[in-house]
Amino acid sequence: MSPVGRAEGMARLRRVIARIEAESGPASERVVRRLPLVHAFDSALGGGLADDALHEIAPAKPQDGAAAMGFALALAAGFLNRRPASALFIGEGFAAEEWGALYGPGLVAHGLSLSRLVFVRAPDAALAFWAIEEALKCGAPAVVVGEIWSLKGYSLAASRRLLLAARKGKVPALLILASAYGQAERLSSAAETRFEIAAAPSARIPAAAGFDIPGPFACGARLIKSRLARAGPFVDADSPSKDGRSSKRPTDSPSEDGRPSGRPAVRDQRSRLQTHDVDRVIRLQWRSQDMTFKDMTFRDIGVDDQAISLPLAAASGDRSRAAARPRR
Amino acid sequence: MNIGLSLPDARARFPALVVAEAEPLEEAQLLTRLCDWCSRYTPLAALDGRDGLMLDISGVAHLFESEAALIEDCRARLASQGITVFIGAAGNPRAASALARFSQVKTAPEPLSDKVFVKLFHDLPLAALGLDEKTVADMARAGLRRIGDIALRPRSPITARFGFAPMARLDALKGLERSSIAPRFRPPDFCAERRFASPIQTVEAIEFQLRKLADNLVVLLERQAKGARRLELSLYRVDGEVRRIRIGASRPLNEARAIVRLIAGRLASPHEDAIDAGYGVDLMRLACLVAEPLAPSEAELERAHEAERALALAELLDCLSARLGARAVTRRELIDAHVPEQAEAAPSAMLGRARLRGEEPDKVVEAAPARPLRLFARPEPIEALAEVPDGPPLRFRWRRILHDVTAIEGPERIAAPWWRHTGAPTRDYFRAEDSEGRRFWLYREGLWGRETMRPKWFVHGLFG
Numbered sequence: 001m002s003p004v005g006r007a008e009g010m011a012r013l014r015r016v017i018a019r020i021e022a023e024s025g026p027a028s029e030r031v032v033r034r035l036p037l038v039h040a041f042d043s044a045l046g047g048g049l050a051d052d053a054l055h056e057i058a059p060a061k062p063q064d065g066a067a068a069m070g071f072a073l074a075l076a077a078g079f080l081n082r083r084p085a086s087a088l089f090i091g092e093g094f095a096a097e098e099w100g101a102l103y104g105p106g107l108v109a110h111g112l113s114l115s116r117l118v119f120v121r122a123p124d125a126a127l128a129f130w131a132i133e134e135a136l137k138c139g140a141p142a143v144v145v146g147e148i149w150s151l152k153g154y155s156l157a158a159s160r161r162l163l164l165a166a167r168k169g170k171v172p173a174l175l176i177l178a179s180a181y182g183q184a185e186r187l188s189s190a191a192e193t194r195f196e197i198a199a200a201p202s203a204r205i206p207a208a209a210g211f212d213i214p215g216p217f218a219c220g221a222r223l224i225k226s227r228l229a230r231a232g233p234f235v236d237a238d239s240p241s242k243d244g245r246s247s248k249r250p251t252d253s254p255s256e257d258g259r260p261s262g263r264p265a266v267r268d269q270r271s272r273l274q275t276h277d278v279d280r281v282i283r284l285q286w287r288s289q290d291m292t293f294k295d296m297t298f299r300d301i302g303v304d305d306q307a308i309s310l311p312l313a314a315a316s317g318d319r320s321r322a323a324a325r326p327r328r
Numbered sequence: 329m330n331i332g333l334s335l336p337d338a339r340a341r342f343p344a345l346v347v348a349e350a351e352p353l354e355e356a357q358l359l360t361r362l363c364d365w366c367s368r369y370t371p372l373a374a375l376d377g378r379d380g381l382m383l384d385i386s387g388v389a390h391l392f393e394s395e396a397a398l399i400e401d402c403r404a405r406l407a408s409q410g411i412t413v414f415i416g417a418a419g420n421p422r423a424a425s426a427l428a429r430f431s432q433v434k435t436a437p438e439p440l441s442d443k444v445f446v447k448l449f450h451d452l453p454l455a456a457l458g459l460d461e462k463t464v465a466d467m468a469r470a471g472l473r474r475i476g477d478i479a480l481r482p483r484s485p486i487t488a489r490f491g492f493a494p495m496a497r498l499d500a501l502k503g504l505e506r507s508s509i510a511p512r513f514r515p516p517d518f519c520a521e522r523r524f525a526s527p528i529q530t531v532e533a534i535e536f537q538l539r540k541l542a543d544n545l546v547v548l549l550e551r552q553a554k555g556a557r558r559l560e561l562s563l564y565r566v567d568g569e570v571r572r573i574r575i576g577a578s579r580p581l582n583e584a585r586a587i588v589r590l591i592a593g594r595l596a597s598p599h600e601d602a603i604d605a606g607y608g609v610d611l612m613r614l615a616c617l618v619a620e621p622l623a624p625s626e627a628e629l630e631r632a633h634e635a636e637r638a639l640a641l642a643e644l645l646d647c648l649s650a651r652l653g654a655r656a657v658t659r660r661e662l663i664d665a666h667v668p669e670q671a672e673a674a675p676s677a678m679l680g681r682a683r684l685r686g687e688e689p690d691k692v693v694e695a696a697p698a699r700p701l702r703l704f705a706r707p708e709p710i711e712a713l714a715e716v717p718d719g720p721p722l723r724f725r726w727r728r729i730l731h732d733v734t735a736i737e738g739p740e741r742i743a744a745p746w747w748r749h750t751g752a753p754t755r756d757y758f759r760a761e762d763s764e765g766r767r768f769w770l771y772r773e774g775l776w777g778r779e780t781m782r783p784k785w786f787v788h789g790l791f792g
Binding site for chain 1: 630641648668765790792
């Protein structure tokens with residue numbers, strides 16, 4: 001098609017869509033695509049990470065900053081896979097001095113393609129927030145990853161601005177709060193989800209003599225907060241999971257079929273979140289070849305695959321046993 | 329001098345008469361050719377009887393400033409071909425035909441008021457209604473000779489006596505009934521044309537204009553998301569000849585280049601004669617006879633969307649670079665170098681993607697040693713406990729925290745470039761994981777014994 005034709009085609013389609021919307025009213029429901037993580041989180045996340053919201057990542061301890069960045073990069077790789085656009089990494093200057101700048105060959109090993117990344121270095125947190133907001137509003141990147149060190153300027157209002165910008169541009173934002181060690185539960189912000197990431201030993205490759213060889217990137221993740229969408233259907237193209245496997249106790253009332261809309265659905269979703277154990281740490285391993293996370297908690301039982309029979313899953317998802325298992 | 333006079337009578341009236349034998353077949357062919365030629369004004373051109381043409385020029389007059397200018401242009405061109413014409417213009421075909429044949433005043437204004445109708449038409453003979461001769465003779469015997477005679481009379485007796493035709497024709501003349509003409513060729517859905525003030529004669533000029541016509545036609549097609557399946561290029565020469573070239577396509581075309589290529593191919597084929605411009609071509613028209621809807625594929629729409637998004641991204645990067653500085657907005661690029669610090673470059677993002685070497689996706693070579701996600705600009709010194717001469721570190725203290733190494737990969741020996749003669753010490757890199765799961769990229773600087781007796785340890789980067 002010639003450039004004129006392409007522009008004419010887009011204009012014509014926009015007119016058609018405007019006409020449809022004029023007849024049927026504006027789309028009041030937010031239709032989001034979600035990026036599924038792992039089975040254990042997806043039910044509480046409503047299918048996965050929303051495509052147009054703000055997601056926060058906080059490290060558990062001061063030395064876990066690198067793990068938090070690794071997790072965020074893995075999520076960014078997942079988002080990049082979905083859209084043929086570039087990703088923006090906006091970092092406050094101090095975070096780069098404290099923890100090191102992002103290194104190209106390492107990013108490639110993690111599964112990102114360098115030609116689709118742009119790096120922005122902001123001298124302070126205020127400019128970093130400004131840059132993140134601009135990037136979200138314009139709608140062009142596939143994902144925006146921000147690393148903020150100083151939390152002074154980060155309040156409910158600031159996070160709400162970012163959330164609105166993400167909604168407007170339909171770009172997901174991953175915000176790493178590099179200095180929020182251990183404060184993940186105490187933060188108050190308008191983010192849709194919040195993770196707390198801790199370093200976790202990887203799946204070692206056994207060596208013939210001496211020490212084992214460290215395996216691929218692994219971390220321990222805890223879903224602190226998940227603010228689901230308002231009552232309404234969500235469009236999820238890729239998630240294979242239906243809730244009911246991972247974290248439901250047998251006494252919970254089944255609420256599996258999606259009710260069309262209205263209050264009862266919200267209540268069910270909220271109750272679903274409450275059954276999700278906030279203290280439960282899922283050990284995740286990142287496979288850069290498939291761009292997926294693998295839940296490593298089942299390794300204790302000696303089963304590698306997640307698709308195990310229901311009674312066993314219900315038993316392993318039991319809250320009491322999860323708490324008793326020591327955090328590695 | 330009337331039509332229908334016999335030859336001796338005509339000779340008697342006008343001794344210097346030139347007599348030529350009638351050739352109805354050739355005349356019909358001439359008329360058809362003239363009709364085709366007149367399609368330069370409008371695609372709706374039809375034959376009208378045995379000696380006339382009917383052209384529907386609604387909407388065409390604006391190309392010629394006014395209808396009178398169009399009529400004059402037509403008459404002049406036909407006169408230059410040696411043909412004398414009487415041209416009548418009115419709001420409906422019947423009236424135009426009547427005016428052209430029988431009237432002195434050739435143009436009727438639109439809309440036609442009753443007074444003007446009376447003035448123009450009431451004096452015309454009944455033959456102007458297009459009735460057959462028998463009916464005209466009958467009505468003449470009844471005393472009805474002019475249109476005015478029957479227009480002012482009540483309708484029912486005339487209808488009862490002579491049939492429906494006279495009054496029906498009269499209604500058509502007044503424009504009370506819509507009548508249309510049956511053009512010779514179906515008007516095309518899309519056409520692009522160009523007129524030339526001075527006729528063009530060379531083949532190169534024709535091809536050049538053809539490219540422009542194809543561009544215009546493609547814009548028209550794309551507005552309705554259609555592609556052309558059959559196209560026709562018409563070249564109207566000044567001497568009245570029309571050359572038409574038709575091509576067909578197996579899939580709907582909407583690219584100008586493809587259209588031009590097909591037409592050029594047709595011209596180059598041995599079955600077609602070369603274009604003979606004669607005295608020049610003064611009108612070229614590229615018409616699409618058959619168009620089919622062209623659904624843009626998903627991929628094309630995605631590419632259009634991507635192009636828009638790329639533009640938005642470029643604007644964003646410009647905005648960020650302006651506020652934060654051009655060096656603050658960078659991309660990363662891999663460089664094939666041993667020394668890790670030099671293995672990547674950070675060109676400014678505003679230089680565009682042209683700077684990036686190799687657009688193919690970076691391949692992760694499985695056998696290559698892993699590199700950390702974050703690299704310190706200045707490696708930080710640590711205190712490490714390791715076997716001499718080149719054992720891996722067992723424990724190390726970094727930023728006042730003691731780390732116990734539980735898994736290690738290495739050593740990877742990276743020596744300074746020997747061709748530089750700088751004498752920098754060799755580095756042995758280790759990828760170490762501690763008991764808590766944090767992974768570091770450590771190195772020992774200096775080979776024990778060969779370069780230094782006290783090798784120093786540094787942490788250069790962090791894995792995820």
